[in-house]
Amino acid sequence: MIGHGFMGAAHSQGWRVAPRFFDLPLQPEMAVLVGRTGADASARKWGWAESATDWRAVIDRDDIDVVDIVTPGDTHREIAIAALAAGKHVLCEKPLANTVAEAEEMDAAATAAAERGIRSMVGFTYRRVPATTFARDLVASGRLGQVRQVRAEYLQDWLIDPEAPLTWRLKKDLAGSGALGDIGAHAIDLTEYITGQQVTSVSGIIETLVAERPLLGEGVGLSGTASSERGAVTVDDVALFTGRLSGGALASFEASRFRTGRKNALRIEISGSKGALAFDLERLNELEFYDATLPETQLGFQRILVTEHDHPYLAPWWPTGHMLGYEHGFSHQVGDFVTAIHAGAQPRPSFADGLHVQRVLDAVERSSAAGSTWIDTSA
């Protein structure tokens, strides 16, 4: 595994826990954790056998079969392409890359590697929350009829204080994107995953609601103290966009860091001719389902607790009514990835899926720059 920030902890938990609950066809070993500084302590903490500072050297090792990339987005392209070239299966955290051009290179490399039996996958773990996987199953089985509308939003509020400092996440050269790429990407991927349709064109706006913030003084990161000087916020605080889906539905999206009181509200509602679904990541064990074919007096959204033995991913976990949490998706991701490697199958979301999300993000930025006119995502 390359990288050891917050995502490193989550991925480590996935590698550690998945084999204890799922019967995997291959037993992963947590071999080497790579980081420029401090990887040694993280490796001990998280249970990796070794640590290293040079990812190139690790990629060349014969005893390494899988490379898990959890570094910042601007490094994904180089590492992933090198790892694939070295014949390693690659799990790459989202976003696939910071630009469409990078993502295209990576997709090409993945396609070429696949011909040699090398697998690659992007880390959109919210596909692997049992409730979202079950949502996809319900749509696929026709329970919603024809999907007409989608509302997908990812709402947070950690920037509502205008005195919150100007961290690296608010600078475009470092972060690449703001709310749009960070959390909007999840809303797009989840929409495409659950509906089985692609966003083909978009019209939207991205906006920076607080244009200047205090520069960080002493200290680093979020814990640094604010200085009295101010600097420009160069990423978006909020993205609002509409998309047409390949199956004919209209989708409305929002990604925001200014929706006061919403902490991690990745929410999606899908409206079809025979039914509807609603999901909220803040209540991730629940799925609301509406069956429009019931008699009029018995219509209503139903709160399904997605904790039954027969729900996706649930069988090896706990009895009915015992909740899963955020990090379980990472165990499911490891399980699916390892299973696909063993089966010689293409795991999803593929780099092509990740590239498509990148194209949608890029189209939103271009639409915003062009007065919200419609932009084709295949362009």
Next chain:
Amino acid sequence: MIGHGFMGAAHSQGWRVAPRFFDLPLQPEMAVLVGRTGADASARKWGWAESATDWRAVIDRDDIDVVDIVTPGDTHREIAIAALAAGKHVLCEKPLANTVAEAEEMDAAATAAAERGIRSMVGFTYRRVPATTFARDLVASGRLGQVRQVRAEYLQDWLIDPEAPLTWRLKKDLAGSGALGDIGAHAIDLTEYITGQQVTSVSGIIETLVAERPLLGEGVGLSGTASSERGAVTVDDVALFTGRLSGGALASFEASRFRTGRKNALRIEISGSKGALAFDLERLNELEFYDATLPETQLGFQRILVTEHDHPYLAPWWPTGHMLGYEHGFSHQVGDFVTAIHAGAQPRPSFADGLHVQRVLDAVERSSAAGSTWIDTSA
């Protein structure tokens, strides 16, 4: 109508509005409002043609067909029996009476009057919230299978401040009962109505949680100022009891004025072998229904908005999704009462139903006094 407190306003609204929405077989006229003091102003305010101070004189008038009693409970017996004797149809606000003995007399009078075609009914209006009526229909149609358990509670919190003054409602000689009779009666009636079963025995406790409160000084009622002296609270603040139902189910009841944050939470949940129902008066347009016969992955409580044309009482009101409020039950009550009078049918809840609730309340008090031993409600 005799009496003009809070219930007078609600009943007046029922008489005023019902004929404007329902096609009633008889057109009620709001003839006389009776009250010892101030009835004149209330009559003008609420739209009664006349006011009077002597209910006996009004009862003797030939142009009066119906007597609606909304006075305090200790006067119900005398007025109702006189009205029935005078050949008037009687609608009596709950509780039917303050004691079982009074209620028995009234029931006897009602039975005798019925033979002469005179109708009588008790004002448990929460039976006429569309959601509770629909709940009864679902149970009756077998959608819940065999009812196993009931949880019924009526929760308020207006006494949590120990410095709240000692009003008449907290004195047994004036109020008759505390939480038990005032709101527990509704929980009992609603349980019997929806399940179609009777409470046959009870074990419980009633308790006064704050034994002394400031006496009222200057002023009257709730707006009076508290004096520095204290007096004893002589009614119950909370009642907790368990009941056996005639169909074999176990029911658990609570009535409380100390459930902090609950304003008017008459809630009932009914658990059956094939399904369940949950209702909360604080969301009176909704009914939660659980169909246990669905496939395991699709189980879940369903929030039915009880506002469809085909739901009980809904047809003459507004389009789907337009909410009803508290007082609509009083229009439904008027509609049902007038319809029953015209049809020569016995309206429900009858005085016999009201008597039975009184017996349950009495049994709870006796059980509490006897160390929570079980008391038969037919005794």
Next chain:
Amino acid sequence: MIGHGFMGAAHSQGWRVAPRFFDLPLQPEMAVLVGRTGADASARKWGWAESATDWRAVIDRDDIDVVDIVTPGDTHREIAIAALAAGKHVLCEKPLANTVAEAEEMDAAATAAAERGIRSMVGFTYRRVPATTFARDLVASGRLGQVRQVRAEYLQDWLIDPEAPLTWRLKKDLAGSGALGDIGAHAIDLTEYITGQQVTSVSGIIETLVAERPLLGEGVGLSGTASSERGAVTVDDVALFTGRLSGGALASFEASRFRTGRKNALRIEISGSKGALAFDLERLNELEFYDATLPETQLGFQRILVTEHDHPYLAPWWPTGHMLGYEHGFSHQVGDFVTAIHAGAQPRPSFADGLHVQRVLDAVERSSAAGSTWIDTSA
């Protein structure tokens, strides 16, 4: 009152009930109901003293002080201008008119009439739900700090069946507009009312999701039987748009008749630098409030039951925790209108407010026609 459809029933209930609960400075009399056909029966049913077929004749009567217009939108201009010219105070149901041009004429007439002491008001009653009025108060008092984002949506689902027939509401020549004008207008007005800001520009799309529907055969209205022939739906099924508000906030709007399972979900969420609010008309007695100034561990949306004596409009109604319904807004509207007339004050929403909503609707249509480019609402 001129007109006697669904809105006629609601307005009648307002005129009937308001004086029974509120101490109005003037006592309204329900004088004449005007309708081309059937007004006689409606007048009897709803309690109007007379009925008439010619609104012009009624407007000329000296004993008429107020004209309440509840006819279809295409007739508003002519009636309202005539009534104002005749010196009658005018309450006009929303939308003010079917076009901006008509609304401008009406606004000019209202302004001229106001100089003669004649009052006029538009019937956006959702401003008078206690929870929305209280929401406005909270924003105005600064509890939300600076408003950054608004999400306003009005969701219904009565068109999800593609075989639902082609009624007059789906034909532009008769209905003027689809979801946008019918329900989107409420979302716009509520946003402007609660935030105290105006929508200054918009970008959006309106779309017809089911382009053809069965023609109505025998019978009329919604109850008509479908024929085997099909005709074109010429109004929008859904409108998605973004607006800039005069105070700097971004607002995202949706009006839809295809949001499966949502019956009457007028929902608004307002995100500010110090707090947030969320309201849903399907739970109209509740307001969710988030106070961002609380300590971190105590943050959370709070479900306020807007039924306290000190909440707007609540004092004359029922005790705490007793719910109001849809039609109470019409009583509040009558109360406010009558009070303003007596006080010689301009009631809100004025015709100017109604005109502004019309301009926003028009700008959305033009933006949609122009590829979702931004349109100034003052243009």
Next chain:
Amino acid sequence: MIGHGFMGAAHSQGWRVAPRFFDLPLQPEMAVLVGRTGADASARKWGWAESATDWRAVIDRDDIDVVDIVTPGDTHREIAIAALAAGKHVLCEKPLANTVAEAEEMDAAATAAAERGIRSMVGFTYRRVPATTFARDLVASGRLGQVRQVRAEYLQDWLIDPEAPLTWRLKKDLAGSGALGDIGAHAIDLTEYITGQQVTSVSGIIETLVAERPLLGEGVGLSGTASSERGAVTVDDVALFTGRLSGGALASFEASRFRTGRKNALRIEISGSKGALAFDLERLNELEFYDATLPETQLGFQRILVTEHDHPYLAPWWPTGHMLGYEHGFSHQVGDFVTAIHAGAQPRPSFADGLHVQRVLDAVERSSAAGSTWIDTSA
């Protein structure tokens, strides 16, 4: 660790994960898993270094410091006492024992061992859900004022089908108790933990709602096929009881396996003179808090997402708004236990706490047998 059923998986996850997130003063090693049959496979699956079949031999090993007991309740006494005698720290899954007499022996052994620095703890993990720990903090800090009432319930529904087979859990000689001991114990412990008060006396009833069920034919456990013969259910399906708390509050309890639609609803609501709290295990990341000291118009239950850095146990986990699940409590349990061992402090809940719960359970059974009369829990 001795035992390897469902609780074995959960405890293993706790031992595995706790050191990866919390900075523990001692590093636990997962040494030996003991089981009569199949421990070998479980040990491999869950990551224990060795397996064994004879717990006595393991307890005697010098390299073992801690014994974690997750066997059925009837074996707890013998193993725990032996382990304590051998100088091992003991974590014993709830219930502490199947009878008060056994629990008393264990408490005596734990008290004696404590004098030698040997620690013991009972596994009521629901105390270690961040929301319940935070609830305790709020009560302890006085935010609720004087606690007046508690409602605690643990509701499941896996027995509603009368044809569900007669498994060992429904036989008193094997299971010891039914709903009362299995889940009611949690409701009691959580009440005592959050309020800081003890249940001093109880009145209640336990009941078997379905008296006979099909015997298991071929196969074992829940997956066995039902035979055509029937046998008697000898444990309770439901327990309903009222308790007096040492601080003067009244508590109402329910434990049921017949509350249709409720899967794992351990719910508690605490009503105080200044505030209230409500928790539901089915939404374990949330705590509802009501502050009764706010102005009247701003009162309401607040949904606190207990996922902030400063909430109990949260700091080493994920960012705000990322959910924890059922098994996190087991990591917290391991962390607290190891920390207490290192600090030489008595961990809670102690065996004395476990004994007290056992006394309450016993008193409920005796009250039920004695016609629901009140029984002192200290007797």
